[in-house]
Amino acid sequence: MTKLAYFPGCSLKDNAKRFEDAAFFVMETLGAPLEELETWNCCGTVYSLADDDLMHHIASVRNFIRTKEAGSEELVTLCAMCYNTLARVAGRVEAHADELEKINAFMDREEDYEGGIRIRHILQVLRDTIGWEALSETVVRPLDNLKIAAYYGCTLVRPQETGIDDMERPVVMADALAAVGAEPVTFPFEAECCGTYQIVDEPHLALEQSNRILRSARLAGADVVVTACPLCQHNLEQALIAPVGESEEIKSIQVVYFTELLAAALGADEATMSPVVREILSTSVTAEGGA
Amino acid sequence: MARTKTIPRENLRERVEELSGERVFACYQCGMCSSGCPYAEQMDRLPSQVIRDLQLDDETLLDSNAMWVCASCLACEVRCPKGVDLAKLMEALRQIHLRKALDRVSLDDLSKDEIKKLPQIALVASLRKKSG
Ligand code: SF4
Ligand code: SF4
Numbered sequence: 001m002t003k004l005a006y007f008p009g010c011s012l013k014d015n016a017k018r019f020e021d022a023a024f025f026v027m028e029t030l031g032a033p034l035e036e037l038e039t040w041n042c043c044g045t046v047y048s049l050a051d052d053d054l055m056h057h058i059a060s061v062r063n064f065i066r067t068k069e070a071g072s073e074e075l076v077t078l079c080a081m082c083y084n085t086l087a088r089v090a091g092r093v094e095a096h097a098d099e100l101e102k103i104n105a106f107m108d109r110e111e112d113y114e115g116g117i118r119i120r121h122i123l124q125v126l127r128d129t130i131g132w133e134a135l136s137e138t139v140v141r142p143l144d145n146l147k148i149a150a151y152y153g154c155t156l157v158r159p160q161e162t163g164i165d166d167m168e169r170p171v172v173m174a175d176a177l178a179a180v181g182a183e184p185v186t187f188p189f190e191a192e193c194c195g196t197y198q199i200v201d202e203p204h205l206a207l208e209q210s211n212r213i214l215r216s217a218r219l220a221g222a223d224v225v226v227t228a229c230p231l232c233q234h235n236l237e238q239a240l241i242a243p244v245g246e247s248e249e250i251k252s253i254q255v256v257y258f259t260e261l262l263a264a265a266l267g268a269d270e271a272t273m274s275p276v277v278r279e280i281l282s283t284s285v286t287a288e289g290g291a
Numbered sequence: 292m293a294r295t296k297t298i299p300r301e302n303l304r305e306r307v308e309e310l311s312g313e314r315v316f317a318c319y320q321c322g323m324c325s326s327g328c329p330y331a332e333q334m335d336r337l338p339s340q341v342i343r344d345l346q347l348d349d350e351t352l353l354d355s356n357a358m359w360v361c362a363s364c365l366a367c368e369v370r371c372p373k374g375v376d377l378a379k380l381m382e383a384l385r386q387i388h389l390r391k392a393l394d395r396v397s398l399d400d401l402s403k404d405e406i407k408k409l410p411q412i413a414l415v416a417s418l419r420k421k422s423g
Contacts, residue, residue: 011412014411045415045416045419046420048419050311051309051310051311159369192364195362197416197421201417209329234410
C-alpha cells in the first residue's frame with residue numbers, strides 16, 4: 001500500500017504526541033504508513049465563518065499546495081479540528097472559483113492552488129480504505145471486556161458537508177474499537193460540544209460541559225472515553241482533575257485517544273504507551289490467553 | 292486623534308446579513324436552535340432570541356453575551372428546519388466588535404502559568420474567535 005500524506009498540526013507535536021505516536025504504529029502495522037508533509041503550517045485551527053474573511057483560509061490553502069508538491073491528492077489528519085478546518089476550506093475554494101482566485105492572487109510567492117485536494121480523517125481511512133475486517137485480523141491483544149464510550153465532539157460530524165459520519169448518531173470510532181475487541185456503549189452526549197476554546201476565558205463553560213459528557217459516559221457503563229481531538233482530550237482531562245459539583249461517577253473513568261487503544265490492541269510495546277493506557281490494560285482488559 | 296473603541300450600532304441586521312451571508316427572516320422562531328444549544332442557559336438571550344432581535348433590528352443585541360458564549364459547535368446549524376446557520380450570525384456579531392479592536396480575549400490578561408497550562412490548540416482557537 002502506498003504511503004499516506006499526513007498533516008499533523010500543532011498539537012500532535014506537543015500535547016497530543018501520544019495520539020500521533022500511536023497512529024504511526026497503527027498505520028505502519030496495517031501497511032499504510034503515514035508520511036508527514038515535509039513542510040506544513042498551522043491550518044488556522046478554526047474555520048472562519050464570516051463570508052468576507054478569505055484571509056484566514058490562506059493557511060489551509062498553503063497546506064494543500066504542500067500536499068500537491070508531495071505528489072498526493074489526499075491529505076490525512078488525526079486532529080479533528082484540523083480535519084474540519086482543512087476540509088471546509090478545501091470544499092469552499094472548490095465551490096467558489098472567484099474566491100480561490102483572490103486567495104491565489106494574494107499568495108504571490110506560491111504556485112497557484114488549482115483545487116483537487118481531498119482531506120480525510122484517519123477514521124475514514126480506517127473505515128473506507130483499510131476496513132474493519134482487516135483491522136480485526138491484525139489484533140494481537142484484543143481489548144476484551146473493555147467498555148468504551150466513543151466521544152466525537154463537534155468537528156468530526158458537523159457541518160454535514162464535511163462530517164465523516166451520521167451527525168446525530170455517529171458510529172465510526174465505536175466501530176474501530178469494536179473491531180479490536182472492545183465493547184462500545186452508546187451515550188447521548190457523544191457528539192455534544194466539550195467546551196472547546198472556552199477553556200481559555202470561560203473555563204466554567206468548558207468544565208461543566210466536559211463534566212456532563214464524562215458523567216453521561218460513566219452512567220452508560222463506560223470504563224474509558226476515547227477521543228479524536230486534542231482539545232476535547234484536554235478539556236475532558238481537566239474535568240477529571242477538577243470535577244464540578246457532584247461528580248462521584250466520573251472519578252473512575254479514563255480518557256485516552258482512540259489511536260492509543262488501537263495501538264495497544266495491535267501489539268504496541270508497553271514501554272511506548274502512556275501510563276493511562278498501561279493502567280487500562282492491567283485493570284480492565286483480559287489479557288490474551290490470560291487466567 | 293485618539294482612536295475611540297466604539298462600534299456603529301445602526302443597520303445591525305443589514306451588517307450581520309452581509310457578514311454572515313444568512314437571511315434572518317428565514318427564521319420562523321421554532322426554538323429548535325435554543326433547545327439544542329449546550330450553552331443556552333449561560334446566555335443572556337437564547338439563540339432564537341438573538342435571531343429575533345436581528346429581525347427587529349434591536350441594536351441592544353450588541354451588548355449581549357450570547358455571541359461570546361457561543362462556541363460555534365454547530366448543533367443549531369445542523370438542526371434548523373429553515374437552514375439558518377445561526378453560528379454564522381454569532382460570528383458576524385463577534386466580528387462587528389473585533390473589527391473595531393474590541394477584543395474579548397488578550398494574552399495580556401492571562402498569567403504565565405495559565406498560558407503554560409493551556410494547549411496551543413486552545414489558545415490559538417480562542418484568539419482566532421475572540422480577538423481581531
Ligand atoms: S432553529 Fe432555525 S428557524 Fe428555528 S428558531 Fe432557530 S434559527 Fe429560527
Ligand atoms: S453554534 Fe453557538 S448558538 Fe449554535 S448551538 Fe452551538 S453554542 Fe449554541
